[in-house]
Amino acid sequence: MKRRFNLRITGIVQGVGFRPFIYKLAGDHGLTGWVLNDSQGVELEIQGEEESCKTFLESITAKKPEISVIEELIDKEVPVSTGEENFIIKPSRKSASEFVLISPDLATCPDCTSELMDPDDRRFRYPFINCTNCGPRFTIIQDIPYDREKTTMSEFPMCPDCSSEYSDPGDRRFHAQPNACPACGPELTLLDNDGTEFDTESDLIKITVDLLRKGKIVAIKGLGGYHLACDAMNPEAVSELRSRKYREDKPFALMFPGIESIRDQCFVSEEEQRLLTNEIKPIMLLKKKSGCSIPEQVAPGQNYLGAMLPYTPIHLLLLNDFNGPLVMTSGNISDEPISYKDPEAEDRLSKIADYFLVHNREIYIRNDDSVVREFKGAPYLIRRARGYVPFPVLLPLDSEIPVLATGGMLKNTFCLTRDKYAFVSHHIGDLDNLETLRSFSEGIEHFKKLFSIHPEVVVYDKHPGYLSTRWALESGIKNSFGVQHHYAHVLSCLADNRFSGGKVIGVCCDGTGYGDDGSIWGCEFLVTDYTGYNRAGHLLPFNLPGGDSAILNPYKTGISLLKEAGFKNNEINNLIFKDLAEELEIIENMLSEEINTVKTSSLGRLFDGVSSILGIRERINYEAQAAIELEMLADLSTEKIYPYEIKENNGIFKIDFRDMIKQIVSDRTSERPASEVAGKFHNTVIDFLFSTIQKISEKTGLKTVALTGGVFQNIIILNQLYNRLTGAGYSVLIHRNVPANDGGLSLGQAVFGIINSRKEI
Ligand code: ZN
Ligand code: ZN
Ligand code: FE
Numbered sequence: 174m175k176r177r178f179n180l181r182i183t184g185i186v187q188g189v190g191f192r193p194f195i196y197k198l199a200g201d202h203g204l205t206g207w208v209l210n211d212s213q214g215v216e217l218e219i220q221g222e223e224e225s226c227k228t229f230l231e232s233i234t235a236k237k238p239e240i241s242v243i244e245e246l247i248d249k250e251v252p253v254s255t256g257e258e259n260f261i262i263k264p265s266r267k268s269a270s271e272f273v274l275i276s277p278d279l280a281t282c283p284d285c286t287s288e289l290m291d292p293d294d295r296r297f298r299y300p301f302i303n304c305t306n307c308g309p310r311f312t313i314i315q316d317i318p319y320d321r322e323k324t325t326m327s328e329f330p331m332c333p334d335c336s337s338e339y340s341d342p343g344d345r346r347f348h349a350q351p352n353a354c355p356a357c358g359p360e361l362t363l364l365d366n367d368g369t370e371f372d373t374e375s376d377l378i379k380i381t382v383d384l385l386r387k388g389k390i391v392a393i394k395g396l397g398g399y400h401l402a403c404d405a406m407n408p409e410a411v412s413e414l415r416s417r418k419y420r421e422d423k424p425f426a427l428m429f430p431g432i433e434s435i436r437d438q439c440f441v442s443e444e445e446q447r448l449l450t451n452e453i454k455p456i457m458l459l460k461k462k463s464g465c466s467i468p469e470q471v472a473p474g475q476n477y478l479g480a481m482l483p484y485t486p487i488h489l490l491l492l493n494d495f496n497g498p499l500v501m502t503s504g505n506i507s508d509e510p511i512s513y514k515d516p517e518a519e520d521r522l523s524k525i526a527d528y529f530l531v532h533n534r535e536i537y538i539r540n541d542d543s544v545v546r547e548f549k550g551a552p553y554l555i556r557r558a559r560g561y562v563p564f565p566v567l568l569p570l571d572s573e574i575p576v577l578a579t580g581g582m583l584k585n586t587f588c589l590t591r592d593k594y595a596f597v598s599h600h601i602g603d604l605d606n607l608e609t610l611r612s613f614s615e616g617i618e619h620f621k622k623l624f625s626i627h628p629e630v631v632v633y634d635k636h637p638g639y640l641s642t643r644w645a646l647e648s649g650i651k652n653s654f655g656v657q658h659h660y661a662h663v664l665s666c667l668a669d670n671r672f673s674g675g676k677v678i679g680v681c682c683d684g685t686g687y688g689d690d691g692s693i694w695g696c697e698f699l700v701t702d703y704t705g706y707n708r709a710g711h712l713l714p715f716n717l718p719g720g721d722s723a724i725l726n727p728y729k730t731g732i733s734l735l736k737e738a739g740f741k742n743n744e745i746n747n748l749i750f751k752d753l754a755e756e757l758e759i760i761e762n763m764l765s766e767e768i769n770t771v772k773t774s775s776l777g778r779l780f781d782g783v784s785s786i787l788g789i790r791e792r793i794n795y796e797a798q799a800a801i802e803l804e805m806l807a808d809l810s811t812e813k814i815y816p817y818e819i820k821e822n823n824g825i826f827k828i829d830f831r832d833m834i835k836q837i838v839s840d841r842t843s844e845r846p847a848s849e850v851a852g853k854f855h856n857t858v859i860d861f862l863f864s865t866i867q868k869i870s871e872k873t874g875l876k877t878v879a880l881t882g883g884v885f886q887n888i889i890i891l892n893q894l895y896n897r898l899t900g901a902g903y904s905v906l907i908h909r910n911v912p913a914n915d916g917g918l919s920l921g922q923a924v925f926g927i928i929n930s931r932k933e934i
Contacts, residue, residue, distance in 0.1 A: 176223050177206070177253045178230070183214035184244030185565060187274040191215055192262050193305045193347070194238055199260040202229045206257065210273065211266035219260075220253060239451050242567060262342050272591070272625055275311060275319060277560050278396050278540065280454035280484035282307035284345060289486050290493070295334070298378070300487045301359050301534065305349045307452065311563050312397045312536050313351060317623055321350045325535035332357035351534075359534035361487070366523045378487075381530050382494045390414050392504050392518065392526035396485055397540030397559050397599075398511035399504025399518045401525060402428075406497055408468040414500060415470065417525040419507045423795035424472035426456045426479035426542065428501040430492040435480050438465045438498075445547045453560030454484035455543040455552075471500060474802045479544060484560075487530070503541060510602045510612045513539040538619055539612065540599045548891065554912045555886060557586070558599040563623065565594035566910045566920060569671040570703075574930045577617065577628035577650065578922035579641040581658065581915040583684070583796060585609075587617055587641075588919035589626045590927060595668070596624055597911055597920050603796075604640040614644065632926035634658055634918070636687035656925045658686025658918070659697040659882065660706050665921030666881040666913070667703065670906045676702045677877040677906070678709070678869050680862065682884035684777035684797065685724070693717065695775025695882075698826065698869055703928050709873075710819075710826035710865045712779065714772040718763040723778070726792050727799040728753065730778050731785035732760050733770075738834035748842060749786055776858070776884050779830065780804075783854055786837060787847045797883065804887050807855045808848035815857040819865055826868055828861045859893045866898065879906040883914040 182191075187210050195208045195217055202225040208217035219229055234243060265273070281289070285302045288294040296302045303309070316323040321331075331339060335354050338346035346352045353359060363371040363380060371380060381391055388410040390403045401418065403410040405427050415421065429435045432446060439459035441449070449457050456479045461467070465478075472478055481501070483489040492499065503511040504522055512518035513536040519529060544556040554561075572590035580587050585601040598616050602609045621627065633645035635655040645653060656664075663679030679699040688694035689708075698710035716733045723729040728750060735745045742761055746754055763770050780800035785791045789806060790799035815833035819826050833854070840850050866878055878898055885891045891907070898905045911917035 174223060175220060175253050176226055177218060177220040177251050178226055178248050179216070179218050179251045180230075180246065180248045181214065181216050182233070182243055182246050185242040185274060185567065186215045189241040189274075189276055189564070190238045190279075190306050191241055193345075194236075195233075196260060196262055196342070198229060198232055198236070202226075204229060205260050207261050207263045209263040209266055212272060218251065220257060239453070244567060262347070273317070273319065274565065274594075275314060275317075275563050275623055277311050277453075277562055277564050278309050279307045279452045279560065281486055281489060282452065285486070286489060289489060296354055298490060299355050299358070300361055300378070300485075300490060300532070301351075301353050302486045303349060303351050303353070304345045305347060306345070308349070308351050309396055309534075310351075312538055312540050313534070314623065315537050317625070319350065324350055325537050326351050326353070329353060329358050359532050361530060361532050364519075364529045364531065366527055366529070368519070377530065378490045378494060381491060381528070384528055385495060385499065388413075389527040390417070390525060391528045391530055392522045393487065393491075394515075394518070394529075394531040394536070395487065397536060397538075397542075398513040399522060400501045401504050401522070402499045402501050404497070405467060405471055405500045408470050411468055411470040411500060414502070414525070418502070421794040422473045422798060424475050424479055425500045425502045426481060426544075427467070427471065427498045428481050428483060428488060428492060429498045430483070430496055432482065434498065435459065435482075438462060438467050439478055439480060442547065444550050448545065448547055448552055449480070449482055453543065454482050455545045455560060456481045458544065458546040458555070467498065474805055476805045481542065487532075508603055509606060509608050511539050511541050538616070546888065548888070548907070549895075551909060554908065554910070554916075555914070556584070556600045557597065557911055557916055562599040563596055563620065565596050566669065567671060568593050568595050568924070568927070569668055569673050570924075570927060572923075572927045574630055574927070575626045575628045576630045576632060576923050576926035576930065577645075577648075578632040578919040578926060579634075579645040580919035580922065581634050581686075582636070582639045582641060584912070584914055584916040585613060585641060586911075586916050586919045587613065587620075588923040589617075589620050589624065589628060590923050591624060591626050595920055595923055596620055596626070597917075600916060610640055610644070613641070630654070630926045630930045632656055632922040634661065634687065634922070635689075652930060654926055654929050656922050657689055657706075659683060659694055660699060660701065661918050661921035661925060662686075662881040662913075663699055663701050663706070663879055663921065664703065664924045665911060665917045666879040666906055666908055668920050668924045669908050669910050669917070670879075672879075672906060674877060676700060676873070676875055677879050678866055678873070678875050679706065679879045679881065680866065681882040682776045682862070682880075682890070683882035684884075685773065685775050688774075693771055693773035693775055695773060695777055696779070696828070697774070698865055700869065700873055700875065703924065708825060709869045710828070712774040712776055713827045713829045713831075714774045716764050716767065716770040717773045717778060718760045718770045720769065720771050724781070727781035727785040728791040729760055730782035731791070732757060733764060734779070734782040734786065734834050735838070736761070736764050738831045738838070740838070748838060750791075780884070783834075783837060786834070787841065787850055789847060789851075800884075800887070803851050803854070804889060806848050807851040807889060808846070809852050809855070809889065811849055811852045812856065813853050814860050815853055817857060817861050819861065819868060821868075826865050828865060830861075833857055855889050855893075859890060859897065862890075862894055863897050866903070867901075870903075876902065877904045877906065881908060881913050881917070885913040
């Protein structure tokens with residue numbers, strides 16, 4: 174007996190290969206019917222034998238495309254239709270707003286990969302092979318609606334073979350907008366850094382591989398921008414790249430030819446393997462094995478390597494032929510954004526790269542590689558970009574009025590909302606130079622166009638000096654709200670979890686953020702919900718001499734911590750900073766007179782200071798370096814903790830760390846290993862965070878905790894605090910869809926805008 178069902182699926186089911194997935198699934202089950210996109214999501218009807226319909230329905234949620242999110246699936250039985258023979262993809266039902274979701278760029282799929290390597294295929298070794306399930310999307314779309322004429326593929330008319338694939342609903346390339354082949358599509362060019370081209374008839378991939386083997390640095394145009402590549406096993410090449418790029422210690426990412434070659438160097442769990450090989454193919458932070466043979470220069474002072482697998486056909490061909498790991502780092506100088514436009518890139522990178530492997534498919538918008546780690550069986554984002562963006566985050570509440578949130582200063586992202594979607598932008602970078610600011614404002618214009626959003630509310634960080642704040646205030650958007658940095662972090666974590674359960678204890682452990690009292694906050698316990706917050710606890714504030722310059726020079730913070738703990742100048746000098754006698758006097762003056770100092774309760778700065786007291790890092794050359802190196806060094810075999818106190822004052826808990834600093838100095842003078850001290854320091858931080866949460870919980874009765882802020886990139890702190898809290902019966906919210914660091918800030922700001930515009934507009 175045949176039966177027929179109508180299904181409506183809402184969530185994030187457009188632009189993620191959902192229709193081709195349904196089409197294939199229906200074919201596999203011998204079902205007839207149709208599928209289409211409309212403004213609500215996907216609607217489909219299937220008809221066939223009862224058993225086939227049943228397994229089809231079960232398979233939808235079990236086998237759906239990785240990045241799709243099914244919010245609701247409603248099925249109802251409808252009368253059987255006669256005379257239907259096929260399953261078809263129907264044209265989209267246009268909504269008045271013409272609003273559709275746009276897919277992120279996706280890694281080359283297994284089908285395309287096997288065609289790429291098949292000598293009998295017409296796309297054998299063709300560096301731009303793609304299909305409906307893979308290839309460029311976001312980075313080539315100039316305007317909506319998403320079809321080929323509105324992409325940077327418009328200048329490549331399809332040949333008859335490609336056209337017939339494109340118009341055949343049974344073909345894997347049906348309506349694949351970037352569809353191309355050697356006869357009609359983009360091609361590679363290899364140049365030296367004088368601009369002299371290699372013969373295009375020769376195998377440019379093979380020549381590039383030879384150059385890399387000789388230790389050359391090659392700029393490679395990829396999906397969202399240029400990479401700088403060199404042989405990762407060649408320490409001279411890696412050091413040369415560092416010096417040309419002005420990048421002293423910040424780790425380089427690696428691209429490996431396959432999962433086995435990653436496993437030679439790093440531990441890869443089953444879950445990590447799944448994330449490494451999915452259609453996003455992010456950079457994953459993986460723990461190095463003790464026999465790891467990757468030269469130290471690739472990631473100085475790190476226990477983890479950033480590893481990824483090839484995600485475009487160019488990378489697949491290169492890595493297949495090279496057969497070893499390559500450094501693949503963003504093509505930029507120092508902290509500028511990644512280069513993506515040809516003449517500009519060639520100009521900017523000509524002082525770094527010896528050769529350029531480029532192509533004539535224009536990148537319309539830049540997009541860096543995403544960086545993730547695995548935590549408790551799911552991805553935990555460090556940098557959200559390629560493969561995720563412009564995929565929206567589902568909001569816990571409807572955005573009746575469109576909101577623009579401009580994010581923070583470091584690791585900036587912006588966020589635009591409409592309906593139930595938050596479009597958190599790709600990683601823009603640190604908003605401290607003109608090039609990044611341009612990328613930020615162009616990005617906002619592009620997102621507004623792509624998703625037809627005309628923001629009526631703008632939300633910004635309360636820090637008056639942030640360029641994102643100034644931009645918001647000058648944007649001309651009438652309704653504007655400033656939101657406290659750490660509250661925005663907590664809201665981001667709540668929204669990330671689609672939380673709607675009332676008040677929580679928000680724990681924001683961060684670098685720096687502008688506090689309501691004008692000081693710098695950064696270890697905040699906020700009893701909060703979507704409507705407001707109450708500062709229930711924080712780290713005991715200490716002086717930051719020289720303000721921001723202390724961030725780059727952790728020894729200044731170290732000296733301040735020692736002063737707080739009661740050490741005299743001569744002790745500080747003799748014990749710790751032997752070669753800083755002159756500067757110590759200046760800093761001492763600053764501190765005692767409180768000139769050019771700010772108060773801070775930042776946990777990130779506490780890490781910095783301790784790192785410098787231990788002699789691990791007195792000056793840094795990339796963000797959070799001192800704290801990261803302290804984490805890397807920590808020996809966790811000890812369970813000991815240092816003494817500390819939690820004092821309640823006017824109903825606010827303050828964590829007094831001064832006894833801990835005294836003990837750290839005593840351990841240091843009795844020559845305990847730095848690794849042991851670092852381990853004990855981590856244990857202490859976990860313990861005082863946990864105890865403060867306990868105290869707030871006893872007072873308020875709250876049992877839900879949200880963990881957010883940049884310090885929760887520290888996997889020791891995250892993991893152990895999470896375990897202790899869940900072990901003690903707390904329900905713990907952590908970030909999953911956006912980073913815990915300032916890259917996730919704009920989501921929280923946007924939610925603040927939605928709530929407050931409801932109240933006031
Ligand atoms: Zn494909
Ligand atoms: Zn073609
Ligand atoms: Fe922050």
